[in-house]
Amino acid sequence: MSSSPGIDLSNIDLLANTWSREAPHDQFDLLRKSAPVFWHDEPNGSGFWAITKHADVKKISRDPRTFSSALGSTFIPDQDEETLMMLRLSVLNMDDPQHTRYRNIVAKGFTPRVIAKLVEDTNARAARVVDEVVARGECEFVNDIASKVPIQTICTMLGLDDELWPRMVELTNMMISGLDAEGQGAGQIAAMEVYALCDQMAAARRAEPRDDIMTALVNAEVDGERLDDGELNMFFITLIVAGNETTRNLINHSMLALIDNPGEADRLRADESLWPTAVEEMLRYGTSIANFRRTATTDVELRGTKIKAGDKVVMYYASANRDEEVFADPHRFDVSRRPNDHVTFGGGGVHFCLGASLAKAQIRATMQEVVQRLGNPQLAAPITRLKSDFVNGVTHMPITFTQRNG
Numbered sequence: 001m002s003s004s005p006g007i008d009l010s011n012i013d014l015l016a017n018t019w020s021r022e023a024p025h026d027q028f029d030l031l032r033k034s035a036p037v038f039w040h041d042e043p044n045g046s047g048f049w050a051i052t053k054h055a056d057v058k059k060i061s062r063d064p065r066t067f068s069s070a071l072g073s074t075f076i077p078d079q080d081e082e083t084l085m086m087l088r089l090s091v092l093n094m095d096d097p098q099h100t101r102y103r104n105i106v107a108k109g110f111t112p113r114v115i116a117k118l119v120e121d122t123n124a125r126a127a128r129v130v131d132e133v134v135a136r137g138e139c140e141f142v143n144d145i146a147s148k149v150p151i152q153t154i155c156t157m158l159g160l161d162d163e164l165w166p167r168m169v170e171l172t173n174m175m176i177s178g179l180d181a182e183g184q185g186a187g188q189i190a191a192m193e194v195y196a197l198c199d200q201m202a203a204a205r206r207a208e209p210r211d212d213i214m215t216a217l218v219n220a221e222v223d224g225e226r227l228d229d230g231e232l233n234m235f236f237i238t239l240i241v242a243g244n245e246t247t248r249n250l251i252n253h254s255m256l257a258l259i260d261n262p263g264e265a266d267r268l269r270a271d272e273s274l275w276p277t278a279v280e281e282m283l284r285y286g287t288s289i290a291n292f293r294r295t296a297t298t299d300v301e302l303r304g305t306k307i308k309a310g311d312k313v314v315m316y317y318a319s320a321n322r323d324e325e326v327f328a329d330p331h332r333f334d335v336s337r338r339p340n341d342h343v344t345f346g347g348g349g350v351h352f353c354l355g356a357s358l359a360k361a362q363i364r365a366t367m368q369e370v371v372q373r374l375g376n377p378q379l380a381a382p383i384t385r386l387k388s389d390f391v392n393g394v395t396h397m398p399i400t401f402t403q404r405n406g
């Protein structure tokens, strides 16, 4: 560990219990200042390097040869070989040359034409979601608003028929509770049902092709071979997890930021041209994916600290996005912030988020409806947070508001 003398870092704890109470920005502030490459112990005797500076997150993200996504996967916990093999069916947990081949296939679901169509539907979806609650003067923001647009968008993208949506909402909620350290069994059962659904859809699209991502996937070939059911399942799950609660929680944190900073909502109502910078600021401030992990493939030195081959290296986007060397007054929520070089979608490089433009469109559509139509939003009770050090999540957020005439 490289730390400044005289600074006590014995209380640093970036694991799930801490995140269930709050996002540990005070700890990140301390680490960036005194130990930007910090050895963090884990209860099982393992440990990882916690990387908290913006420049280092970018450097690591752009050097996949030295910092592998496949070796130990992109998640912090150590996995057994069987689980690793399953995780490596997802693009997130692949290295080249396999990564490029699979990413090209997944990218077939993200063509400008597909995205433009989804974005077009997004505004109408967001308006409908807010229509359903606006007259009530209160709602549970997470389930009633934040979760709706992302799940509907993903279901449409995957080509799931409308009547399956309510069950998908239930299943994704169960899978997300599986991210919570206390809900893992439910998460696995839900994943099994999603796999079965995926198998049925794949069979249906093989028999009767449509213009959707599932048809593209069942016809895609890697090295002359069609994807098997296990690979298709992993795509399905990757998109559902990557596209859903990332966006949902970003919307949750944006709501919280506006409750805490009502003046910023006033600015947005007064000047629509602020929306593009506002969405970037919501992304920076909310950072719904707290980190991704890499594993060093070789001995390497970072800021004078020796990292050994095989060591886990965890990039904290949540910290990099508050790095005072890059962002002036980083803990301030400022809808006109510019420049805003946040790393919420990753630090650049080959794994950069495929859904970034789709996520931005959903955040903008939803938050624009919220700002225009929900007046004076207030928390009706304290929020509950997800017990996860990976997804920076909110599970429950009761709010009250007045009805505004958009």
Ligand code: HEM
Binding pocket: 061, 069, 074, 091, 092, 093, 103, 106, 238, 239, 242, 243, 244, 246, 247, 250, 287, 288, 289, 292, 343, 344, 345, 346, 347, 350, 351, 352, 353, 354, 355, 356, 358, 359
């Ligand atoms: C606010 C919302 C979102 C956030 C914060 C987010 C964050 C991220 C991050 C940090 C990565 C980089 C992973 C790495 O470097 O290891 C990533 C990758 C990815 N994201 Fe997103 N994402 C969001 C929305 C979406 C959406 C809506 C979709 C799909 C519909 C999506 C699909 C993906 C996929 C497929 C990858 C893997 C790319 C690869 O490994 O090559 N994401 N995302």
